[in-house]
Amino acid sequence: MSLNRKEPRRALVTGATGFVGSHLARRLVDNGWCVHVLVRHPSNLASIRKFEDRVTVHRHDGSTEGMFDIVKAARPDIVFHLAAFSSVRYEPSDIVPMMQSNVIFGAQLAEAMIRHEAFRLINTGTYSQHFENKPYSPSCLYAATKQAFEDILTYYTEATPLQVITLKLFDNYGPDDPRPKILNLLHRSAKENKPLAMSPGEQYIDILYIDDIIDAYEVSAERFFSGRAEKSEVYAVSSGTPIKLKDLAKTYETVSGRKLPIQWGARPYREREAMILWDQGKPLPGWVAKTTLEEGIRKLIHS
Numbered sequence: 001m002s003l004n005r006k007e008p009r010r011a012l013v014t015g016a017t018g019f020v021g022s023h024l025a026r027r028l029v030d031n032g033w034c035v036h037v038l039v040r041h042p043s044n045l046a047s048i049r050k051f052e053d054r055v056t057v058h059r060h061d062g063s064t065e066g067m068f069d070i071v072k073a074a075r076p077d078i079v080f081h082l083a084a085f086s087s088v089r090y091e092p093s094d095i096v097p098m099m100q101s102n103v104i105f106g107a108q109l110a111e112a113m114i115r116h117e118a119f120r121l122i123n124t125g126t127y128s129q130h131f132e133n134k135p136y137s138p139s140c141l142y143a144a145t146k147q148a149f150e151d152i153l154t155y156y157t158e159a160t161p162l163q164v165i166t167l168k169l170f171d172n173y174g175p176d177d178p179r180p181k182i183l184n185l186l187h188r189s190a191k192e193n194k195p196l197a198m199s200p201g202e203q204y205i206d207i208l209y210i211d212d213i214i215d216a217y218e219v220s221a222e223r224f225f226s227g228r229a230e231k232s233e234v235y236a237v238s239s240g241t242p243i244k245l246k247d248l249a250k251t252y253e254t255v256s257g258r259k260l261p262i263q264w265g266a267r268p269y270r271e272r273e274a275m276i277l278w279d280q281g282k283p284l285p286g287w288v289a290k291t292t293l294e295e296g297i298r299k300l301i302h303s
Contacts, residue, residue, distance in 0.1 A: 008034045009225075012074040012118075014109065015082030016055075019177050020124075020169070020213055022047035024080060027214045029054045036074035038083070047178075062100075064108045071112040078120045078221050079113060081106065088128075088140045088270065095141075102145035103152070110156045119161045120224045122217060125150060125168040127206065127236065130278035139272045150234075157232040165220045166234045168281055173296065174210030175303030183207065186249060187300060190258040197266035201246035204277045208239050209296035212289045219287040228285075236281020239289050248293075255297045 011028050015021035016037035025048060028035050035055045037048065040062070045052060058070040071079075085101035087094060106123075113121060128143040129136060129150075138144035156162040173183040182205060189196040216237045223229040243251070249260055269275075291299075 008032050009221075010034045010036070010075055010077045011080060012036045012038060012071065012076035012078075013080045013082065014038045014105075015084060015124075017043045017045060017047050018082060018084075019047070019174070019179055020172065020210065021080075021082040023174070023210050023214050024082065024217050025055060026051055027218065028080075031218075036070075036076065038070055038074075060105075064111065067105075067108040067112040068115055071109070071116045071118055074118075075116070076118050076120075078122060078224060079109065079118060080122050080217060080221075081109060082124045084124065084142075084146070086142055088142065090141055098141065098145055102142070103148050106149040107152055110153065110162065114156065114160050114162060117161075119163055120229075121153075121162060121164045122220050123150070123153060123164055123166040125166045125234070127168055127170045127238070127278045127281075128274070129168065130280070131272055131274065133276055133278050133280060135280070139274060154232070163224065163229055164232050165223060165229060166232075167216055167220060167284070168234065168236050169213065170206040170208060170236075170238050170277075172208045172210055172213050173300065175300060177210075182245070182248065183252070183297070183300060186252045186260060186262075189262070190252070190256055190260055193261060195261045195263055197263045198249075199245070199267050199269045199273070200265045201244065201249070201262075203245050203269065203273050203275050204242040205245055205248050206239050206242040206277050207248070207293070208237065208289055209291035209299070212239075212291050213237060215290070216284055216287050219284060222286070234282065235284040236278070237284060237287075238279075238281060239293075240283075241293075242277050242279075243293070251293055252297055255294050256301055 011033050013025045016025040038058050085098040128139040131137040131139040
């Protein structure tokens with residue numbers, strides 16, 4: 001696909017109604033990209049409401065034909081794939097929607113990209129594909145489905161012109177995050193002064209402020225535009241400074257000046273809890289986390 005710089009860069013973003021995806025779509029719009037977002041029919045667009053009039057929204061009906069039509073209409077220079085059914089714990093009723101979202105949807109997307117000669121994909125993986133710091137060991141079914149799609153992409157990169165950069169994300173946080181993530185739970189507990197039942201707190205957390213995560217996607221896009229990207233690349237998007245959960249809570253207390261009413265040990269560690277974190281991932285060239293934990297917590301508190 002020709003990248004005529006007289007025209008704005010074109011992006012197709014999946015998962016744009018999620019926390020990370022909405023921040024990415026907003027960053028791309030602010031930087032002058034022509035942004036198309038792909039959402040499922042029942043998706044709530046509240047997270048992109050402030051800039052919805054600056055993007056083109058495509059609703060996917062679940063069919064392969066529908067996916068082909070969307071990619072044809074978007075004509076993306078790069079596809080940013082963040083859509084996922086993400087859950088550490090799941091019910092049997094979640095299995096089909098998880099497979100649909102994390103495997104089938106992605107395969108439809110890759111096939112549509114090949115059909116319409118959109119050959120640059122930035123995929124999203126997770127550190128939880130590497131339980132106990134192993135080359136591959138899924139900590140949960142969600143992680144196994146992310147690996148399954150990564151394996152599917154191996155076929156496409158070997159048999160077609162598709163190029164893929166997979167970013168394996170660690171935990172992340174930031175303002176207006178609706179997810180029950182650890183810093184959000186600590187922040188809410190501090191504001192409401194409500195007891196928070198936690199595990200003993202000896203597990204490690206590797207956590208990044210949202211702006212740094214979005215920087216990684218932009219750096220990856222530049223690898224494509226500069227011609228430096230190889231056929232298939234996988235990078236770890238890590239702070240490089242994992243911290244024990246107990247110490248994370250202490251850092252929040254120090255920055256906020258508030259004592260957290262945490263009940264340590266009131267809950268057991270979850271099954272396959274990551275007591276040690278994956279540290280064997282290749283760092284993304286040209287990217288480094290800029291926001292310290294203290295700075296990020298300060299931004300979260302004052303948002």
